[in-house]
Amino acid sequence: MNDEHPTRQAIALIVDDDPTMRMLARQVLEQIGLEVEEAGDGQEAVRLFKQVRPAIVLLDVLMPVMDGFEACHAIRHLPGGSHTPILIMTGLDDIESIEKAYEVGATDFIAKPWQILILSHRVRYMLRTGRVLEALRESQAGLARAQQLAHLGSWTWTLRTNQFTVSDEVVRILGLSSDQFDRTPEAYLRNVHPDDQELVRQSLEEALALRRDYEVDYRVIRPDGEERIVTERGAPACDEQGRVVTVTGTIQDITVRRNAEAQMFLSTFYDRLTNLPNRVLFEERLRQALESAQQTGETGAVLMLNLDHFRRINETMGLMAGDEVLHAVADRLQDCVRKDDVRTGPTHHPSPYTLARLVADTFSILMPHLRTTRDAAKMARRLLAAIQQPFSIAQKDITLSASIGITLFPSNAADVPTLLQQADAALQSAKAKGGTRFVYFAQALSANQTERLALEADLRRAIQQNEFVLHYQPQVDVRRWAIRGVEAFLRWRHPTRGLLGPGQFLSCAEEAGLTVAIGEWVIGAACRQQKAWHEAGLPPVRVAVNLSPAHFRHQGLVETISLAVQDMGRSSEHLELEVTESMIMRDLDHSLKVLKHLKALGVRIALDDFGTGFTSLRELRLLPMDAVKIDASFIQEAGAMEGSPGFTAALITLAHSLKCRAIAEGVETQAQLEALQRAGCEEVQGFLYSPPRTAEETTQLLTKKPDPQARNRPAA
Incomplete structure (x- = not known):
């Protein structure tokens, strides 16, 4: 409804025992676009108000059955009636009647006989004011809800009167009710932990003396003895003479965040x-x-x-x-x-x-x-x-x-x-x-x-003579128990020492500067295996390859990946590169550039060993990740998550908030699987389904149809 022409949905209720006055008022209200309902006494007015919920009420005072004062008082106590504009129309011009009208909740009054033009302007003004006040109430209610969700309260201290005005959320943070809180700075300080009171006092005194904003963290103690941690921010405001007259600020309950940070630490x-x-x-x-x-x-x-x-x-x-x-x-x-x-x-x-x-x-x-x-x-x-x-x-x-x-x-x-x-x-x-x-x-x-x-020397020969081989461990959809991807694991077929795991030679490869060459071989071999599976008509799955820190920093990485995926036979999204938090955070700006180039090739990126680093949430949001892999060390606790979200469940929730799949590594027991399912984890990897297997054995696994019942049977 605009200011000049209210929409037809707006209803005005005219209450007067004089039919002529009702008719005249109807004409005025209909001319400005209002629908009109009429009542001949206060009792009927209350009944009609419940039915039609009018936008404005024009109410006579002297009426039979129930007069205007009683009707106004009754309407104010009805649902939706506390803020509806009520215009008292009265022939009584004594001060006592006017004061009584305001006491029972009238918005304004107009004396009878009224002029048509004055009534029209008065109604328009009251409707416009009512809309503004309603918008303000909605804004304040929205702000209060937002403050409650954020555990953020606001306050103002007026130095001249020593009045300390606080929002409802400040009172809630302190664990008090409104009538328990004495609105002075001294009263608020009594809720602060004794060991922190001097810190709070000094912060405020320095802000007043230096006329600058301040921020301080401290503990408050609730009446039940519970301690909460809050962040207080304040800003002094000065008059024209430069004297501080008010300090306004916020108080936010950061207990949950601090506990999470401590747990993360x-x-x-x-x-x-x-x-x-x-x-x-x-x-x-x-x-x-x-x-x-x-x-x-x-x-x-x-x-x-x-x-x-x-x-x-x-x-x-x-x-x-x-x-x-x-x-x-x-x-x-x-x-x-x-x-x-x-x-x-x-x-x-x-x-x-x-x-x-x-x-x-x-x-x-x-x-x-x-x-x-x-x-x-x-x-x-x-x-x-x-x-x-x-x-x-x-x-x-x-x-x-x-x-x-x-x-x-x-x-x-x-x-x-x-x-x-x-x-x-x-x-x-x-x-x-x-x-x-x-x-x-x-x-x-x-x-x-x-x-x-x-x-x-043996490693250099192994690269030249192709002595390396890849084994693959499935990554399984927890709902359908179907293979969605495989992770490639490097093995070395040593001529005299047999099959060696990476722990037996990678540290030597790092010292000798061979990790980039080995990494390039792994990427090429993984893509060639993808092509073989594609030519065999097997359903597409992701192949995940770990990048070493040296390879991730190598300037030829993007070109290596580009050439490998061109010959893969499947779209580049079926290659997933795993990087760790520590690799990325060593040089975040450079890492973001590399990841951006890799994403441009269409490959997927997974964050490995998720939860073992100390990357901030802000930094994590910058990373163009498709999946996060929850480290096996956390999965050991997964079976004990019943009744408590646990740190593993928190990592899964964080992964989802980053729009990433969650892949749990090292899943070995049915209890761990069930706990991860409850926490919303999409994929698992571990001995519960299969250990790392040769390419031939993995091919056999890929030919099998998904069997959800197999989740209840140990891996062969």
Whole structure:
């Protein structure tokens, strides 16, 4: 309805016991485009209001049965009646009657006898004002809903009156009701955690003194004792003399976000089984220690410890018992590290050493400040002795032993990867000598270096003589139990050592600069296999290939992919390239350019090891991903997700919010599969369906029809 000509849907209700007055009013209202309903008394007016919900009511005062004051009061208490414009038409011109009209809820009044032109303008004005107020109410309601959804409240502090006005959401964040909140800054501060009150007070005082905006995070305590974390932002406003007169701001409840960040931090930097620092955190602390040692001239050490014959524990007692052993070993190693406190004068300081679980049954200890190089040997002896003490696991006493490799820095190496390789080389030398001992890197160097040189020569020959082969592990639709894709895994058919997995030669390939050449072979072989399946008439599936960090950074990558997909026989979308968060975040700008070029070729991109990095949601949204692969370390918990979303379920939800498929790796049990199905995961990959198989075996799998019932049977 426009201002001059209301639409026919707008209804006016005229209430007057005088038919002549109703007729005259009808003529005026119909001329401005209103439909008209009439009532002869207040009681009939209330009944009609319920039926027609008019846009405006013209109400006489002196009427039989129910007068205008009573009718106005009744209408205001009807659904939809609280904001409807009501114009009182009265011949009473005394002040008392006018005041009573406003008391019962009248919007305005007009004296009888009224002039046609004045009534017409008065009605137009009231309708226009009513629409503006309705729009304002809807806007305020929408803002309140938005604030509630965002847990964001607003406030204003007027310094002259010390009045502290807050939105309803601020009161909700504090866990209070409106009548419980005393609207002064002092009252609000009483809800702040005692340890944070001074921080809040100082932030506000500095903002007032410097006349600048501020932001501060702190805790509030609700009446039931629950703590919430909030972010407060404020902005002072000054008068013409430059004096602060008001401060306006917002308060947002960020408790859920902070908890998620803390959980993400723990999952990124700490081992989930032992709660020790993981490899990521260990490498960062080692990098810092190495920089410090290079500046100060101090000597540090890295000790790498691996349990001897730990596989037997898993094979004879089961994986759960194996995890229990690792947890007990971690506790015992931690006790050894903590005993080595540092004495400075008469006081003790906590041990500066870092104990981490790198992978499986391999642990590492960082000793950044050695008083003498013999300190590393003393620590190694202490660790070996502690491991040899019996463990009580599953009501059985078991005895373990360990081997340790030691390297010193900065004398042996000036970078983290080399130091870890040296410690690992020394560890392997200790194991080769029978275990239950420690070996310094210098002692292990000659034999290990000779072996590495021989392996490097074999790798160069393998590339030339095509000794590599690909095995494929299916990626299965959880609903139809049908193969949607396969991941290619590299194997080496060594002439004398047999079939080797990548863990046995890739580190050597990286050191020798051969990963790009090997990666190009893998991409070509995967595309050739796709062509063979296409020519055999098999249904199309994706083939996923892992890109190494060196290959991803290589300037010829896009050209390699382009040439490979041209000869594939199927559209390029059937090739999926897997990249990790760490590879991308090493140089985000460059990575985005590379990914953009790859997407232009039509290939799919999958983010591998999803959840193990520390990429922000903002950065993830920039990545042109088609799928995310949830790391197998999280799937181990998937069977326990019943009744709780869990971190794995949160990763799946995050993947969907990024418009990506979720592929779970390492699915081995029916319980894990069912939990992943409940969480909305589209595809799974793991031994529950099939281990990695040869191309011939995979071809046989692709010829089989999907069998959803097979989900309940173990893989052959």
